[in-house]
Amino acid sequence: xxxxxxxxxxxxxxxxxxxxxxxxxxxxxxxxxxxxxxxxxxxxxxxxxxxxxxxxxxxxxxxxxxxxxxxxxxxxxxxxxxx
Numbered sequence: 001x002x003x004x005x006x007x008x009x010x011x012x013x014x015x016x017x018x019x020x021x022x023x024x025x026x027x028x029x030x031x032x033x034x035x036x037x038x039x040x041x042x043x044x045x046x047x048x049x050x051x052x053x054x055x056x057x058x059x060x061x062x063x064x065x066x067x068x069x070x071x072x073x074x075x076x077x078x079x080x081x082x083x
Contacts, residue, residue: 005074008070008074009074011070012067012070012071012074015063015066015067015070016067018063019060019063019064019067022056022059022060022063023060025056026053026056026057026060029052029053029056030053033049033053
């Protein structure tokens with residue numbers, strides 16, 4: 001049982017790390033585009049940039065949901081083991 005918990009915990013940690021890395025990428029993208037707003041507007045790419053950020057935000061949401069479900073499952077199983 002402990003071995004499964006370690007493997008599950010590592011998988012959960014990897015998803016958490018991917019979520020944090022994706023959030024950092026999205027934040028960096030937003031900062032770059034906001035600082036270059038004149039250039040974005042000059043080329044009429046506002047909607048393209050919104051779509052790119054929306055795609056990253058949706059991916060982050062997907063990872064966060066997956067992490068939440070895995071955490072709930074992990075703690076639900078652990079709580080069940082104590083009883």
